[in-house]
Amino acid sequence: MTQTWEQRTYLPRSGEGKHLAEVVSFLDAHERRFDDRVEPRYLLVGAGAGDQVPLPAEVHAILKQVVSALSAGRAVTVAPHTTKLTTQQAADLLGVTRPTVKRLIAVVELPAEKIGTRHHLVLRDVLDYQQRRRVQQYDALMSTSVVLDDEDDPAVVAERLKTARKAVASRRRSRKTTA
Structure with missing residues (x-):
């Protein structure tokens, strides 16, 4: 299997909606049936007997989101990211300017490691900040x-x-x- 690290967009195919809807329906029914009582186990199955491998929970969640979007007629873009970001990459991800990211680092709202003269951020920290900011924005909207x-x-x-x-x-x- 060749690995591709570039961004790729998948478009829904006409006539594929019915099959994808069946997958979404199966997953929804399975989750409703077992709630949180049992850790679901999903397998990737090959053609041969015993030819299977369990899917990690993260891969299952990704596949479920992709299938749901495609079945709704939406395109899906897969964009691999490094787990260490520059201030410019963090700014692009957050939709802000690089000076804004530098200010967030200075006021310790966004943790970063300084290597030489440059800051490096951990992707998880940037995504956590993005989620906290989104919650703050929704709270502010509700309060006003x-x-x-x-x-x-x-x-x-x-x-x-x-x-x-x-x-x-x-x-x-x-x-x-x-x-």
């Missing part, structure tokens, strides 16, 4: 949300939205002065 009814007066709604925007701006200003 405004409940609206169809019967609300537009002037009252506008005032509620203005108050929410002020709260967000105040929070941003206080974050910038502490950083």
Whole structure:
């Protein structure tokens, strides 16, 4: 088997949806049947008797996600990453600038190892930061949300939205002065 380390995108094939739906249905039924009582065991099976190898849980999770996406008619991109990242690679992954990553390292929000004059980050740390940041963003959205009814007066709604925007701006200003 030749190993390819480049990024590759897989497109759903027409007519393949039914077979993929059967796989998704099988996996969902199996998980509902056993809940968390039993550790599921999945095997990759070959043509010969006894020709099988157990799949690690991570590989099973990847395959399940790929099958679900393809069955929904979505394309899937597999992009191998190194587990050690430069500040630029971390910035690209997070969708921010390299100076932002350097600032996150300086304020110890993102752990990094300094080798010579360069910082190296562990992929797991970057992904953990990304998840923590996403949770913070959703929490901030929920804390500044405004409940609206169809019967609300537009002037009252506008005032509620203005108050929410002020709260967000105040929070941003206080974050910038502490950083």
